[in-house]
Structures are given as structure tokens and as C-alpha cells.
Amino acid sequence: MTRELPDGPSSVLPRAGVRQAAVAVAASLLLGLPAAAQDGKDKAPAIPFTGDFGLPGASGPRNALPRTQPAPTGAPPGARFLPSPVMPSDSGADDIPTLPDFTADYAFADYQRGFYKSAFEGASLRAARNPRDGAAMTLLGEIYAQGLGVAKDLTQATAWYRRADAAGDRNGTFALAMLAVAESADGAAAGAEEKRKAAVALLEKAAAAGHPLAAYNLALSLLAARRADDVSRAVSLLEKAAAAEVPDAQYALAVMLREGQGVGRDAARAAQWMARAAANGNIAAQVELAIMLFNGNGVEVNEERAARLFAVAAARGNAIAQNRLARILVAGRGLPKDLVQAAAWHLMASAQGRTDTWLDTALKNLTPEERKRAELLARERTDDINFGLAP
Template identity: 25%
Template sequence: MRFLWIVLLAAGLCAGEFDEAVAEYNQGNYIKALDAFYVLAKEGHPKAQFNVGLIYANGKGVNKDRYQAMVWYRKAAEQGNTAAQYNLAKLIAQRPDKEDPRALEQIKYWYEKAAEGGRKEAINDLALLYLEGKGVKKNKLKAFELFKKAAEMGDSAAQLNVALMYAWGEGLPNDKIKAYKNLKKALSQGRTEASAYLERLCKESSWACQGN
């Protein structure tokens, strides 16, 4: 399960203090970074709140604490931080009660928010909910459209997923050439599992792999 582990750069947000905290983090001074981010986070700055959540989630200089990570991700998420919205959804999806309707509702809600903000990973994971019928009515066509959107934005998981649907999805537009192209894109981004699917596709439909 992917998480966004990037410490965001300052964008006119208490730039001096924020940049100093980022510098401490990048130098491995995680406690100092946490202290600095925490001061800004308490003042309501979403990027600092996200980074406090990130440090707790990743256990950098502190014990991993998913509860604290979720608290701070939620604060940032409620202010529209898409990275926090996405990571919050992922953490909820790892809880023991992840199949509970209320948990599924939250997962869907935060994926949707992050997707609306242009977070490509969230669009892919929202598509998976529709494909599997988790927290939503199962809708393979909607999942397909979402996978296509995320794939076009460059998400490697979505490129792999849409390729499989193009090549072998029942009741969906069949396009072996698009399947091949998306598998190649996914493979170029490190999705090594795409290799086996490419081999299968080219064995079954060699014409789709020629000159593309």
C-alpha cells in the first residue's frame, strides 16, 4: 500500500520556520523537525500538520503511532491538504475495522476529496473501491474510467490496472494496443509485475506488440 512520504516544501507559509524544520528533517534531526513542525501545526498550518502526521506514521525519531498520525492527517485533510487526505484514507484502510461500513464510508470520502484535488494515487484507489464494491455499489465501468484518468496522469498502478481491463476485462472496451502501451509505461516506472502480463499479451496477440 502506497503512502505519500514527501515532506512538502514551504510555499509562503511561515517560510523561515517551515524551511528550518524541513532542513532538520532532511539532515535526520527528526525530533527537532517534529518540534518545529508541531509548533506550526498547533497554529493550524496544514502542511505542518501533514508533516507531523508523516513523522508519526513513519516512526522517524519517534515510535510509530498511527493514532497520532491519523489525528494530524485529519486536521490537515480537513483543510484541503490532498496528501493528508490520501494518507488518512490509507491508514483507515489498514485498521482492523476496515470492512465496517462506517470505515468504508470514511475511506471513500477521503479518497474522493484527494481525487477532487488531483491526487492521482487517490483516483486509482477510488477506482479499486468501485471495482471491488467496497463502500460503494460495484461498478466496473466507473472503475475503468477512473483507472484511465489516473493512468493518463501518470500513475503506474493505474496504468497496470487499466491495461489489464483493456486486455482481459469482460464487458469493457477491448483494446490490446492500449493495453500494451499502458503495460510498457507501468514497467518503465518500476512496476515489474507488468512484465509477466506483457509476455502473456504478446503471446496471445503478437500483433499488438509490434511497432508500438
């Protein structure tokens, strides 16, 4: 049963309709899943393609490739972890086996530690000695695509990704697919449709080889085509990516289950996947799960836990979470009532365009001193977020 905050006709905590930032190069292929709009104003949530590989104009979140080992101590902030797959070593003395322990693989170890020139030299040596070393070729493509230790060169990156794909490296196939997605983003450009088809074919190949991000992006391409027959397959692909701990896939699967898109509506399973996505750091899932906890949608009502999740997402800069946390602090539901704290979060949400007349009314009687304290808190928290000090 939906639970309402007191003293206001719009005080229900509705589903957030949270929008994840879309990768710009894939914007034309994004899918908007039907969902209840937040406060009746926002459109359905967009689920982004991920794995942009440093392409020009990309602005969305970048998902690292699935981790097979923890990132090494001393790796630069935001460094992407490229797993070093076990290479076959049964075709001759020239093969260079890659051990499961990536620290024994100097090219990959150097890449993870930020020694990009050494990584480039090591990967180049490996590729020269072994024409089947797809992992080294993918690493070279990645270095060229991002301009790490060498001049950025997408032509060279594409060439290395193609060689990696031909050598059977699924990471290279996926990288090549995302380059094709980027090239097909302008639907009006010459050859855009052919490039889109090429991208889908490469995603199919990488997904068949077990690449979880390929499965996720292939699911989105199927859903974007809006053919009824593809929806159930898209759900199956999302399940595979979600099981591999791809947070965006877990969030997307939760939305599909909640809305009954391509699968039977199941609020309990939706909450479970939303919780896994939230635990993996997906801000949209953190906000949605908090709302589900507050309203008892698919889970038992737990206002305290909902408040904690709102606080985490609010501290990471999410305007919806900031707005909901302010309401909770006004009402004293899940957290002790605190109008100064509420005003600070309300100021932060409003600065991002998340206005709320109910909160304006609830906070109108603050004293000048209380308003000054709220403004100071809002500035300090905004600075923390801008400087990357948020949790």
C-alpha cells in the same frame, strides 16, 4: 466480494500499495504504513512530507499553501500561491494592513504574477515599515529560498523565516520547520537529533496556529516515532489537514481508515477520503480508488468508473494504473475490449519496470501490424506525459 478478471490466476485487481514520491530532504522520517503489497512484491506505501520550499535535493511533490483566493490569470505554471493574511492594524499609523483581496497587496500580487524583483522590493518596504508584518517577512524568506529575482540564499531565507515566526506568521513558522526537517534528514550528522526536535516543536507551533500542512507533517513525525500513544493524535491531525483539502493528508487518512491504524477500520469512510484525495489530483488516491471501485471495497462496484480513473492516472504516467488499464482492456471489463490499446499501456508500464506475464500471454497473438500500432501509441503517450500534456 473481490471480483476477478478472467483467464489468469493473478488477474484480481489488488490494492495498489501505491508509493507517493517522497521529498528527499525528509526521507529519513518517512512512515511506511502496513498495507497489502501489490502482487505480493511491493512494500507498504510511503506517505511523504510536503512543503519543501525549494530546498536542495528535494525531488517530491510540492504542495502549495492553502488557497484563500484563486491564482491570478497569467500566473506562471507551477507558481505557488502564498495567501495574504489579514494583518492587525490597531497599533499605530505605521501598520500596513493587508486586505483579504490579495490583488490589493502589491507585493503578493507581483509574486503570483512572476514579477519577483517587484515582489522583493514591495515586501522589503513592508517589512522595513512594519516590524510585525510577518506575511511580508515570510514572502522575503520564500524569495530567498527559491532564488526568485535574487541570488538563492538559505541563510537569508532562514533569517527572514525566523523573523516571520517571531511576528506570529504561521506560514513563516511552517517554512522554518521544514528547513529544520531538511537539516535533520541526515541522522548521522552532528546535531541531527536536536534539529529534529526543533523541527517537531515548530510543527507543533504552526499546527496549533491552524496551518494544515504543519498538521499533516506533524502527524507523519508522530507516526514515524512509532509510539502507540501518538497514533490516535496523528489521526486527529490528519483529519484537520484533510478537512483543509490537503490531498496527501486525505490519502493518508484513507489509508489509516482502511487499515485500521489508530482508528477503527472503516472501508466506507476510507473510500470517501480516497475519493476527495483523488478529486484533488492525488495520483496514488486515483489508483487506489479505482481498485476499490472495481473490487467493491467500501463502495458499490462500478467497473466503468474504475476504468475511467485508471485511464486518468495512466495518462499521468502511473505505471500501476497503466498495468491495470491494460488488464481491463484485455478483459473488456469497464471498457470495450481492445488488445491494441491494452498492448500500448502494457508497453508503457513495462518500460517503468511494471512487467506482467499474464498480459504477455494475453497479448502474444497480436499481428505485426497491431504491435506496430501499439508501439506508436505508447511512444505518443509517453511523449505527451514527458512534455506535460497529460491531464
